[in-house]
Amino acid sequence: MLHFKAFLFSLVFNLKYDQKTSELRFQAEADSFQRFDNLKTRLEQKGFEVKQGALSNEGGKVQGTVAMKVKV
Structure with missing residues (x-):
């Protein structure tokens, strides 16, 4: 399991899921x-x-911005 808190992002926003491409896209803010x-x-x-x-x-x-999907 992957916990986003472990990466210390101060903010995650604009979370979007594209069902056609099975892609999750989000914007984030971090200190580095x-x-x-x-x-x-x-x-x-x-x-x-x-x-x-x-x-x-x-x-x-x-x-x-980060976009992610399961490798096939």
């Missing part, structure tokens, strides 16, 4: 780029295909 890298690595280890959008650093907070 490393948090996003760690999430991507862990999700891939759990069998998900992960696409990470561009990350931006604004006011000491890193924001970005």
Whole structure:
């Protein structure tokens, strides 16, 4: 099981699920780029295909988009 709290994201928003593609997409905010890298690595280890959008650093907070779906 994967717990998002373990990655210390301060905010997860715009959570969307696309039933046609079976893709879950969300935006998140964290205190570092490393948090996003760690999430991507862990999700891939759990069998998900992960696409990470561009990350931006604004006011000491890193924001970005993550899309994930089960590998087939």
